[in-house]
Amino acid sequence: MLRLGRVVAIHPEDNSVDIVMTDDGARLAGVQVLASSASTRSGLVDLPVPAQPDEGDAKWDITKVTESDVIAAVAYFDAMRMPVVVGFLYPQINQMLFAEEGRKLDRHHSDVYSAIDKDGNVEWFHPSGTYVRMAVSPEHEDLDGKDFDKKWKTDRNTDKRVSFRLAIKNSGGTKATITIDPDGNVSLVHAGNLNIETSGNAAHTAQTIVMNADTLMINANVAINGDSMTHNGVDIGRSHRHSGVEAGPDNTGAPIS
Numbered sequence: 001m002l003r004l005g006r007v008v009a010i011h012p013e014d015n016s017v018d019i020v021m022t023d024d025g026a027r028l029a030g031v032q033v034l035a036s037s038a039s040t041r042s043g044l045v046d047l048p049v050p051a052q053p054d055e056g057d058a059k060w061d062i063t064k065v066t067e068s069d070v071i072a073a074v075a076y077f078d079a080m081r082m083p084v085v086v087g088f089l090y091p092q093i094n095q096m097l098f099a100e101e102g103r104k105l106d107r108h109h110s111d112v113y114s115a116i117d118k119d120g121n122v123e124w125f126h127p128s129g130t131y132v133r134m135a136v137s138p139e140h141e142d143l144d145g146k147d148f149d150k151k152w153k154t155d156r157n158t159d160k161r162v163s164f165r166l167a168i169k170n171s172g173g174t175k176a177t178i179t180i181d182p183d184g185n186v187s188l189v190h191a192g193n194l195n196i197e198t199s200g201n202a203a204h205t206a207q208t209i210v211m212n213a214d215t216l217m218i219n220a221n222v223a224i225n226g227d228s229m230t231h232n233g234v235d236i237g238r239s240h241r242h243s244g245v246e247a248g249p250d251n252t253g254a255p256i257s
Contacts, residue, residue: 001080004089008059010047017047017085019072020062027060031074033085048088050126055199065091068109095151113154115141126155130164 013028015038019028037043051068071089076082089097096105102118111127121135131140146163153212161182168176168190176190188194196202229237241253 001076002086003074005072005074006062006071007048008062010049012047014043015045015047017070017072019074019083019085020058021074022059022062022071028074028083031072031083031085033072034087046108064208094153095147095149095153097148098135098146099148109156111154111158115143126162127162128159128160128162129152130162153201169198 003021003023004103005028007017007019008213009018011017014030014032015034016030016033019031020026021028021055033047035043049068049071050070051066069091071091072085073087073089074083075086077084096107098105100118105113106114106115107113114122114124119136121137121141122134123131123133123135123141125131129140133140135141144154145152162244163182164180166178167174173191175192176186179187179189181187195242197209224237226237228235234240245252
């Protein structure tokens with residue numbers, strides 16, 4: 001037999017919930033939730049969080065609709081003496097269901113979510129606005145109000161200033177990191193070689209470019225378009241002058257090797 005109940009509190013430490021049964025108002029505390037995967041050291045942990053007071057008798061009041069109602073399906077085992085939550089039902093009005101076919105969503109209570117549509121467009125989104133997307137269009141897909149009930153709203157953790165880091169660590173040490181901080185500064189630090197190769201053109205635009213190296217080798221023709229070029233503070237560009245040269249029609253000799 002399956003019964004329905006409304007979750008009024010969760011206990012992440014033992015993957016259980018407190019429930020008020022919708023048919024007779026019975027209060028069940030510490031009802032374990034069946035997991036899709038669970039073992040001593042592996043599994044999936046993600047209890048839906050109800051918008052209910054979690055202290056005292058107030059949490060048992062289910063007479064009002066909240067912004068995060070959680071409805072559980074409860075089965076009984078061990079000769080009907082052991083209730084277990086075997087799944088959850090979406091409330092009639094919710095933010096999660098869309099009319100389009102082929103859409104997959106995994107949304108966390110924090111408003112972090114991942115989405116896949118029928119065309120294979122994939123996006124991982126943080127409510128701060130930061131996202132990673134692999135799709136035909138690289139622009140973020142805003143889902144606010146796009147659900148069937150037009151209730152979807154990203155309004156949690158929107159003020160968080162997040163960083164992004166990709167790190168490679170082997171043999172007990174960090175070998176490479178790419179870091180983007182909240183202000184848009186990008187840092188690449190790595191222990192090995194860096195190779196950048198393109199069959200097209202490469203353009204670098206910046207206020208200042210600084211190169212520090214023991215040796216700088218350029219294997220190409222070099223064209224410099226600018227007002228000046230200096231070497232150790234001495235102008236060697238098109239406007240430079242030579243000392244010790246008498247005025248006359250001749251040019252200076254070739255540079256001395």
